[in-house]
Amino acid sequence: MQEYRPVKEGKVREIYDVGEGLVMVATDRISAFDVILKNRITDKGAVLTQLSRFWFEYTKDVMPNHMISTDTADMPEFFRTPEFERRSMLCKKLTMLPIECIVRGYITGSGWESYKKNGTVCGIQLPAGLQESEQLPEPIFTPSTKAEIGDHDENIDFARCVEVLGKAFPGKGREYAEIIRDKTLALYRLCADYAKTRGIIIADTKFEFGLNEAGEVVLADEMLTPDSSRFWPLEGYAPGKSQPSFDKQFVRDWLKANPDSDYKLPQDVIDKTIAKYKEAYAMLTGKELD
Structure with a gap:
């Protein structure tokens, strides 16, 4: 073998x-x-x-x-x-586009922190008076660069997205940027609407895209998982505060509260994390994990 x-x-x-x-x-x-x-x-x-x-x-x-x-x-x-x-x-083998396509339907996390400072998220001006975890009037596309392991992704605006893609694919920067922006928003709307029927709010998520052998843009990597998304229970949702989640925000919160952990989780946090992941899977798909 x-x-x-x-x-x-x-x-x-x-x-x-x-x-x-x-x-x-x-x-x-x-x-x-x-x-x-x-x-x-x-x-x-x-x-x-x-x-x-x-x-x-x-x-x-x-x-x-x-x-x-x-x-x-x-x-x-x-x-x-x-x-x-x-x-x-x-x-399929693809040529990956060097952009992480983040879409936010609700204001939370780093977006909330930015909004409190200057009313913007990734350079996009938002209406005044929004509360934490509130649904945005429309989902927003907030791309970032893709960093190597150990480095941090950089939030960028649409113009910079065009520039990054144009450098990687001369003459195609704007075309590819518009495709991934429009598809990111369309995919989010479709899937967020479905998820609500299953009792889950998709607050935000990220997609990645690549080019196939024909030069067409296709969706790649992972999609709408608890690693790449914020999933909140629809039941009990109320803006004005942080929300309970089915994703790894639970792990992030524990690490923030335990800065001396050396990035090692206790067993109860491990157990609760996989339980949340499996619960989200069952709610969204209607079946238990194989």
Whole structure:
């Protein structure tokens, strides 16, 4: 049996080149504040992969994506093991765009901190008098650069997004920037509306895009997972305060409250985190994790 080694490793994911495509594996690692924590969260990778599969299938008519197959029978024998089968998908090879496409439907987190200072979020002027966690009049596109592990992403405005993409793809900067902005907003609206019917508010999220062999922009990486999104319970939602969440904000809050933790979580925080991830998965998909 041929063995494979990752050709690329991110904070959470590992990418394997299998010739006809790439196998993307979501590990049980967890990161916060651009640091990989010392703990593993059992089953976290399975939640990320299977929830991404759900959303890619749900949105495929709005935006093509990189997913080829979720069946390990379509992958080399190396990946047909319990270690990989629940957390892997076979994907097309893409040229990734160097932008993280963040969309905010509610004002929270760093956006709230910025708004309190000057009434803006990532340079976008917002109406006066908004409360913490309040829904915005319209979702806003607030892109960022993609940093290497250990570095911090940089929030940028749309003009800078055009510039970054134009440098990477001469003559295509504005075209690609407009496509990813418009698709980011369209995907968010579609999925946020659906999620509300399942009892979850998607406060914000991020998408990533790449170019296929034909030069077309397609959706890539992960999609609307608890790692890449803020999920709030619809029941009990009330602006004017922070909201309980189903995502890794729970971990971020614990780390902020325990600055001497050395990025190591206690077992009860690990247990609560995966329970929240699995609850969000079940609510959104209508089924328990495989």
